[in-house]
Amino acid sequence: MNIIAERLEAGSVGHVFPGATSTPALSHMAMAMLLRRMKSDITVHGFRSTFRDWASETTGFSHEVCEMALAHTIANKAEAAYRRGDLFDKRRKLMEAWAGYCSTPKSGKVVALRQG
Known part of the structure; x- marks a missing residue:
């Protein structure tokens, strides 16, 4: 709940994990890119x-x-x-x-x- 409260204070209404660009939601590729940067087989x-x-x-x-x-x-x-x-x-x-x-x-x- 603390994360949600912090996101609301930051102006992120509707998305707990907002995107980095002008679109409000994370990209459908966000997790795949994270795993790629981690050099993981997951x-x-x-x-x-x-x-x-x-x-x-x-x-x-x-x-x-x-x-x-x-x-x-x-x-x-x-x-x-x-x-x-x-x-x-x-x-x-x-x-x-x-x-x-x-x-x-x-x-x-x-x-x-x-x-x-």
Whole structure:
């Protein structure tokens, strides 16, 4: 909440992480460029895939909530026409669960998959 309060004070209404240019939102390439500058083998798709696997395998959130959290579009035009809600409260609860999962220290030994 402190981050949001700071962003509001800075005049960033509507975006927690505003873009660096005149557009108010981060570019769709912002995270990919960050990972590239970090010289990492990690991909944005990998982050998204990890989230989706976690949500499917360890939570009871519906397929629709998980897909909407990833901003996936609905391929079926009839289904898309009838789904007009944003599932905001359910997505918020999903993101809170994800934040809890990501911020909980794991016990055990970490083993490197690749030798650098």
